Amino acid sequence: MEKKITVIPGDGIGPEVTREAVKALQGIAQRFGHKFDFDYKLMGACAIDQTGVPLPSETVDAALDADAILLGAIGDPKYDNNPEAKVRPEQGLLQLRKALGLFTNIRPVKTYPALRHLSPIKEKNADNTDLVIYRELTGGIYFGEKKLNEDGTTASDECTYHKFEIERVARLAFEAAMVRRKKLTLVDKANVLETSRLWRKTIQEIQKEYPDVTVDYLFVDNAAMQLILNPSQFDVILTENMFGDILSDEASVISGSLGLLPSSSIGNKALFEPIHGSYPQAAGKDIANPLGTILSAAMMLDHFKAHKEADLIREAVAWTMENGFVTRDIDPVNFYFTSTVGDLIAEYVANELPVKINKRNIRMGHVTII
Numbered sequence: 001m002e003k004k005i006t007v008i009p010g011d012g013i014g015p016e017v018t019r020e021a022v023k024a025l026q027g028i029a030q031r032f033g034h035k036f037d038f039d040y041k042l043m044g045a046c047a048i049d050q051t052g053v054p055l056p057s058e059t060v061d062a063a064l065d066a067d068a069i070l071l072g073a074i075g076d077p078k079y080d081n082n083p084e085a086k087v088r089p090e091q092g093l094l095q096l097r098k099a100l101g102l103f104t105n106i107r108p109v110k111t112y113p114a115l116r117h118l119s120p121i122k123e124k125n126a127d128n129t130d131l132v133i134y135r136e137l138t139g140g141i142y143f144g145e146k147k148l149n150e151d152g153t154t155a156s157d158e159c160t161y162h163k164f165e166i167e168r169v170a171r172l173a174f175e176a177a178m179v180r181r182k183k184l185t186l187v188d189k190a191n192v193l194e195t196s197r198l199w200r201k202t203i204q205e206i207q208k209e210y211p212d213v214t215v216d217y218l219f220v221d222n223a224a225m226q227l228i229l230n231p232s233q234f235d236v237i238l239t240e241n242m243f244g245d246i247l248s249d250e251a252s253v254i255s256g257s258l259g260l261l262p263s264s265s266i267g268n269k270a271l272f273e274p275i276h277g278s279y280p281q282a283a284g285k286d287i288a289n290p291l292g293t294i295l296s297a298a299m300m301l302d303h304f305k306a307h308k309e310a311d312l313i314r315e316a317v318a319w320t321m322e323n324g325f326v327t328r329d330i331d332p333v334n335f336y337f338t339s340t341v342g343d344l345i346a347e348y349v350a351n352e353l354p355v356k357i358n359k360r361n362i363r364m365g366h367v368t369i370i
């Protein structure tokens with residue numbers, strides 16, 4: 001298999017975590033005789049600093065030409081705290097989603113037995129969570145007309161949905177439910193919003209094509225509560241852009257570490273990125289958790305239909321966790337560096353680790369097989 005991958009490291013910890021995911025992919029390439037060609041491009045605050053715009057056209061062109069895109073994270077506090085800023089790193093990501101037609105964002109959330117003590121919700125409630133959020137990504141309030149009146153005292157953001165935008169993401173969500181536990185929950189605010197009523201109506205129509213799937217409807221406020229009270233009740237959650245943004249952050253902490261969770265955004269192209277943000281406080285310190293990005297690389301391999309390879313990455317990740325080779329967010333006392341965890345995973349997938357590992361040497365930053 002030969003694939004062209006555009007890598008967009010982005011800001012903050014983005015470059016560090018993408019480096020580890022690239023290592024894992026290189027390990028896979030070596031083991032299975034694949035060829036991955038990595039092409040690095042700018043987006044976000046780093047792109048604004050170097051080119052004046054958050055998404056240079058060169059990045060879009062490369063992404064359009066690639067088989068897949070691997071993204072680290074974007075964002076910088078110097079923009080977050082300045083509502084007057086005319087250019088913002090996030091605009092780059094939104095423009096890229098639109099340019100690549102990435103209309104569905106998929107965020108799986110699973111609990112790992114080894115991490116159950118880290119979950120902010122009671123262990124018995126968090127146990128057995130295995131859900132996936134299908135979030136519409138190129139419509140709704142994110143992309144509606146934005147207005148600010150002349151004296152700057154009234155602002156509005158329009159929320160529009162077209163039926164076709166709902167149908168295409170809904171079909172993907174139903175397909176996912178069919179190969180999972182066959183349960184789909186539409187989250188909306190149909191008691192208030194016209195767009196939500198269009199979502200409900202459209203889903204009720206599509207449901208007829210999938211008679212095996214049980215469909216539930218939840219208002220978003222209730223869904224936010226149910227996710228904390230009883231997350232294991234969910235299988236596939238389908239929702240619009242902004243509700244999905246909020247609920248997926250909420251759901252992501254159930255597993256105990258935001259740093260673990262991967263995501264994919266699909267449509268005309270496919271982009272893979274961790275759920276976490278750019279975590280500027282940790283940038284350059286080699287302490288960020290690379291697993292979310294490495295697991296995103298596994299999702300990319302699944303997208304290439306390289307399922308054996310994807311499973312091997314997941315096996316390597318599970319192995320590092322079971323053996324305590326984890327970053328500081330998971331174990332603040334006995335922790336390993338970002339690059340060390342990445343090296344171990346790359347070695348595992350390339351060479352069939354583990355044989356026997358000398359933990360002390362690993363802690364010193366060397367991966368030594370004895």
Ligand code: IPM
Nearest residue numbers: 074075090091093094245248
């Ligand atoms: C996400 C992020 C983005 C979003 C931001 C950075 C624009 O929060 O991918 O969830 O809101 O979609």
Ligand code: MN
Nearest residue numbers: 245246248249
């Ligand atoms: Mn978000």
